[in-house]
Amino acid sequence: MTDPRHQKLAQVLINYSLGIQPGDKLIITAPAAAAPLVKEAYREAIRAGAHVMTRITIDGLAEIRFRESSDEQLRFVLEPERQEIEYFDAMLRIMADENTKSLTNVDPNKLAIAQQARTDIMRRYLERAATGELRWCLTLYPTHAYAQDAEMSLEEYENFVFNAGLIHHDNPSESWQQISKKQQEIVKLLESHDEIHIVGNDIDLRYRVGGRKWISADGKHNFPDGEVFTGPIEDSVNGHIRFSYPAVYNGREVENVRLTFQDGKVVEATASRGEDLLNSMLNVDEGARRVGEVAFGLNYDIQKFTRNILFDEKIGGTMHMALGRAYPETGGTNASAIHWDMIADLTDAKVYADGELIYENRKFKIW
Structure with missing residues (x-):
């Protein structure tokens, strides 16, 4: 059964947070676990007249990258990733980790190398955001992993997330x-x-x-x-x-x-x-x-x-x-x-x- 709060949250994200207008180019990035919210956000964006692309990831890829990559691979940034910073008018990223501890034992120096490699991308991202050329929003879809981190049941954590966003209000x-x-x-x-x-x-x-x-x-x-x-x-x-x-x-x-x-x-x-x-x-x-x-x-x-x-x-x-x-x-x-x-x-x-x-x-x- 669909949770009506997903639809209300999607409406806020697309219409209030991102202010999507007809003709906007929007990318939605999310793990597969967030599918219920992705569908509602996609639906709402299409209704608003946007041109929408989705990038759906699967859990565990980051761990493979950091454990198996050489330093040279970690320093390499694919050109499409650079190009999309210039291309899209709006970006919606939905977090939905199924294991928030997957990188706990990764060598911190590898994390640092990967961060350094993205410096130019992040600089350009922030420049476009500062001028209003790029609208972005980050949100979260409740998972068991997040609930465990917060020392809550999944139902308790879902209520916490939606109440923090005022989704329980008549007009969030x-x-x-x-x-x-x-x-x-x-x-x-x-x-x-x-x-x-x-x-x-x-x-x-x-x-x-x-x-x-x-x-x-x-x-x-x-x-x-x-x-x-x-x-x-x-x-x-x-x-x-x-x-x-x-x-x-x-x-x-x-x-x-x-x-x-x-x-x-x-x-x-x-x-x-x-x-x-x-x-x-x-x-x-x-x-x-x-x-x-x-x-x-x-x-x-x-x-x-x-x-x-x-x-x-x-x-x-x-x-x-x-x-x-x-x-x-x-x-x-x-x-x-x-x-x-x-x-x-x-x-x-x-x-x-x-x-x-x-x-x-x-x-x-x-x-």
Whole structure:
């Protein structure tokens, strides 16, 4: 029996998130496990007048690639992959992993090589997205693997996913438009200040954002969504932070990450588990030790850590920062092959903007 929530989610993705118009060229990429949602998104896009291509993958190919490829193969990027970044008007990617731990024991150096090889593609992808030439959205189809990571049954996890996206509302698109308006007020507040100072248990961090553009993530690129973010001035990050939740990279968890920054650069990094992966990623390139994104999670319908960054970085009452690549639309200029989000709970923290208290008790004072 078809789950009617798939149809409602597809309508939001195609009409609200991607804003598909007649004549748009759209590619939908997803694992075979996401077939029910792919069908509904395909149907909705055809009804909207798009020209649609699908790329359906099968589970386990990434593991084969990393285990069997030579370094030369990992560095090689097929030309069609470069061309499609220029060709399509819109891209919808649906995650539906059946085993989120398949890359756990892969040599982290191989992961780093593959990331480096895609630097130019990701740069062009972000350039087109920043100008509005390319519309993209990333979402997730619930699977047993994700449910297990989140320590839920599949039914519980399905409810969690759809509730986080407000699919249970009568008109989810209208609800996201209302959230967009609320988050825009926070954007206005933050853009009127320069120095941000976050202080609390295991965190005393300062960075500057004067002249940078804060962006309201309101369901257009990630779905579900709910955050505001920018790229800090590259040499302005100073202080220390311990990330409350494990930092997950390709299914591998790095626990109790502690970073110390000096003039924008990580000068000390430790972890109680996975420190080898942490150091490998920090050494990918020069930009990997600098911060490409700072953000505040604002989706208070997400309150549980699930080991999936699509949801976890949006947890209401948290902040996150990403080591590596900046988003050009923020004005950030840091370049790197990686973009690794790490999340800290702000339950006992306060946030000051140019000395003014703007955030406490897990919320902005104007929220």
